[in-house]
Structure formats: C-alpha cells, structure tokens
Amino acid sequence: MPSMKAIKRRRLTVKNISQITKAMNLVATSKLQRARAALAAVGKPVQATFDMVYNTVSDVDPFAMEENFDRPFIVPHVDGTTAENPQKTAAYVLITSNRGLCGGYNSAVCKELVKHAKANNIKPIIVPLGTKGRDYFKRRNANLFEVPMPAESPTFADAKVVADSLVSMYETRNEDKTWKIDEIYLVYTQFRTVLNLEPIIRKVLPIDPAYLRRVVGTDLHDGEAWEDLGFFPRPKAKSASSLQQEIEYEPGLDEVLRAVVPWYLCMFIHAALASSALCEQAARMTSMDSATKNAGDIIEKLTLMFNRQRQSIITQEITEIVSGANALK
Amino acid sequence: MSKLELRVIAPTQATDKSPYKYKRDVDMVILRCTTGEMGILPGRVPCSMVLDLGLLRVFDGDTESHMAVMGGVAHVSNNIVTVLSDSAQWPEDIDVKKVSEDLKEIERKINETENLLEKDTYRNDSRRCKIQLELTGKSKA
Numbered sequence: 001m002p003s004m005k006a007i008k009r010r011r012l013t014v015k016n017i018s019q020i021t022k023a024m025n026l027v028a029t030s031k032l033q034r035a036r037a038a039l040a041a042v043g044k045p046v047q048a049t050f051d052m053v054y055n056t057v058s059d060v061d062p063f064a065m066e067e068n069f070d071r072p073f074i075v076p077h078v079d080g081t082t083a084e085n086p087q088k089t090a091a092y093v094l095i096t097s098n099r100g101l102c103g104g105y106n107s108a109v110c111k112e113l114v115k116h117a118k119a120n121n122i123k124p125i126i127v128p129l130g131t132k133g134r135d136y137f138k139r140r141n142a143n144l145f146e147v148p149m150p151a152e153s154p155t156f157a158d159a160k161v162v163a164d165s166l167v168s169m170y171e172t173r174n175e176d177k178t179w180k181i182d183e184i185y186l187v188y189t190q191f192r193t194v195l196n197l198e199p200i201i202r203k204v205l206p207i208d209p210a211y212l213r214r215v216v217g218t219d220l221h222d223g224e225a226w227e228d229l230g231f232f233p234r235p236k237a238k239s240a241s242s243l244q245q246e247i248e249y250e251p252g253l254d255e256v257l258r259a260v261v262p263w264y265l266c267m268f269i270h271a272a273l274a275s276s277a278l279c280e281q282a283a284r285m286t287s288m289d290s291a292t293k294n295a296g297d298i299i300e301k302l303t304l305m306f307n308r309q310r311q312s313i314i315t316q317e318i319t320e321i322v323s324g325a326n327a328l329k
Numbered sequence: 330m331s332k333l334e335l336r337v338i339a340p341t342q343a344t345d346k347s348p349y350k351y352k353r354d355v356d357m358v359i360l361r362c363t364t365g366e367m368g369i370l371p372g373r374v375p376c377s378m379v380l381d382l383g384l385l386r387v388f389d390g391d392t393e394s395h396m397a398v399m400g401g402v403a404h405v406s407n408n409i410v411t412v413l414s415d416s417a418q419w420p421e422d423i424d425v426k427k428v429s430e431d432l433k434e435i436e437r438k439i440n441e442t443e444n445l446l447e448k449d450t451y452r453n454d455s456r457r458c459k460i461q462l463e464l465t466g467k468s469k470a
Binding site: 041042043044045048049051052055056155156157160246247248249250251255256259260263267270 | 336338340341348349362363364367374375376377378379401402404406411413
C-alpha cells in the first residue's frame, strides 16, 4: 500500500491531466464545427469539377488504341500483361495530422496504406501530408517524396502545390524510359459520424472513367451504386436524353486533359484534406472525452484508497488509545 | 427562350458564403480559349475547352459585363457553363493604381533580365496586368 502522501500526489497529477484533456476536448469540439463548415464549403466546387472531368472523359476508352493521341492521365502507364515486371510503383498521398493525442486516427490510415500496398503488389512511394504519417514511414525506411505540408486548416493553395508536384512526378520518366510512377493513390479518412471514421484509399491517377461515373453518380449504369466520398450529397440522375451527345474538345482531347486533370487532382486533394481535418478533430474529441472519463475513474479509485487508509490510521490510533486506557485500569 | 447557367469557380477566392465567384442565368457567354474566342449560346453541344488569359464576356438581356479570367478550363453541357480558374475578377476587384505600378515594375524586369525562362514568366505577368487594365478601361467607357 502506498503512503497517503503518495496517493495524494498521484491524485493531484491525474486531476491536472484530466483538466488538460477536458480543455482539449472542448477545443476539438469547437474546431470540429469549423472543420465541418470548411468541408461543406468545398462540396459544390468539388462536385462541379468532378462533373466536368467526368463529362470530359466519359467518352474516352482507356484501352482503345488510337494513334496520334496520348490521352494522358487516362491510359495506364503499365499494362500488367505485357510488362516484364508486374510490380507497379505508386505514389500514395498520405494525409495525417501534425499532432498526436487523437486516438487511432493516424495509425489507422498508415496501416491501411501498408495493407493496400502489400495486397496489390505495389512498390509504394509515400507523399506525406502531415508529420505523423511522415514519421511513421521514416521509421520504417520507406521511400518518401516530400512536398510542402499544409497547416491544420488546409487551403486550396496548399492542395495546388501538392497537385502540381504530383502531376510533374507522374509525367516524368526514369533513365530506363519507364515511368517513374504508374499510379497515384490518395489515402485519407472519411467522416461518417463522429464515432465512425473510416480510413480509405482511392486511386486518383490514371483516371478510370467507370469509377468516376460511380463517384459523380448522375449517369449510373444498371446495377451500379453511387460511391459516397463524403464530399457532396447524392446528386440527382440526369435525364437520359442529355447523355447521347458526343463531346467536343477545344483545342483537342490531349490538351483538354492536360488542363483539366490537374484541377481534378487538386480538388480531390483539397476535399480529402478538408475531410481528414474534420476527422482529426472528431478523433481528438472522442479520445479526449474518454481520457477525461478514465481520469475521473482513477481519481475516484484513488480517493477511495486514500479514505480507506486514513480511516485505518484513525482506527489504529483509537485502538491504541483504548488499549492504553485499559492497561491503566 | 432557355438560358445558360454560368458558374464561375475560383477556389482561391472562394468565401464561406458562396463557393462560386459568379453564378447566374445568362443569355450568352463569350470565352477566351487558347485557340480564339468562343461564343456559347443555350443548347450548345457538350464541349470541354482550355482557357487562355483573357476576358470572359457575359451577355444578359441588354447588359454586357466583363470579367478577367486568368486561364483555366471550361465545360459546357446541358446548358450549364462551368468555368474553373485560378483567378476571376470583376472590374471592381481590380486596384488600377497597384496594377499599373506592377506593370511598370514587371516591364523594367523584362528589360533587365537575361534569363529567358524568367523573361517568359514576366511576360506572362505583364499580360495579366494588361488584361486587368483593359478590363477596367472598358468598363469605364
């Protein structure tokens, strides 16, 4: 049994910590509101951009071989059936927080990434956005490609810097004439409810028109379900008559793709950053809430222990007095 | 007659109140594409285009308004024109005095620098400024 002084000191420490966690919980709650508004604000532009990109690429078949057209960002870099080395190299844009004390939020996305790369036989190059993810993979000696990292409340300009460097990385070839990277994935956390945060991985490049169709959701084929990315509400289906027209490109498909796709990447990253920022606050809020609760439990236990010990000392003293008085009789 | 819905999105200038820089039903839009100016009327066949630096002209009823759009992309389908750009400005957004000063500074730099790449960037900047000035000049007339 520890001494009364030790228990008292320990109880004070736990109390101080619980005050800190309680304050952090309150801060996270108010930041959560702001992050929620920020995510809602990106919804419309993201939806408009996705719509635009989908309308642009919906006619393009990534596997139809045509001469004189590159169809950049749509035609895959590596064709698994002909390449000698079937292992792909992919860049994973990993969105984590810069700060800890948010429960399993950071490790969940990192683990999801490792799992995904292993399952798909991909050699990962990590593009960390957020110091926690960077440190996680630095410790494991992974390939890192560092870009300027956005702050806690990410802006569109942050996303643009990242998207620009990704596009140039995607477009460069190695010395042996192979592509430097074959695919780009975005690893972020999707907000379902405050208690349900889901780490997810989405392929952003090369663009898969069929996947984009499910994300945009206005033009679903039979049996296809709309894929909720958490950025915008479910759109209404388009009328069938408007779908039949062929699309014109000015000046040409390749040029349009080169201009449109960086916007797509940029908007996707922007929205994912906003979504992850919201999840970070939600994760911090719940973990700090349970930390405060746990601290309360510990304080209760320590108080009980303290009272018991005090009582036993009093009892002992009384016994001593009584037996002393008895001895005098 | 049906109308066109024009949506201009400039994410760097977005405010919390509205994600759109401009969103309205209009009669006609003239866009400055890399290959020349392109007029868009309601009922146009779907089209995606790459924008150049230049003026976006909006016609609605008897009024004609202009906006400086600094590159980007645009798409038309179902009578909706979406313009995505780094920067879209109305005449009132432009500080004429500052832009003219910037233009002088940039032209001085063009003459000074020997680096061709830098020269190109400055030339682009000077084009931006000139378009901004053109816009404010036009709106006065």
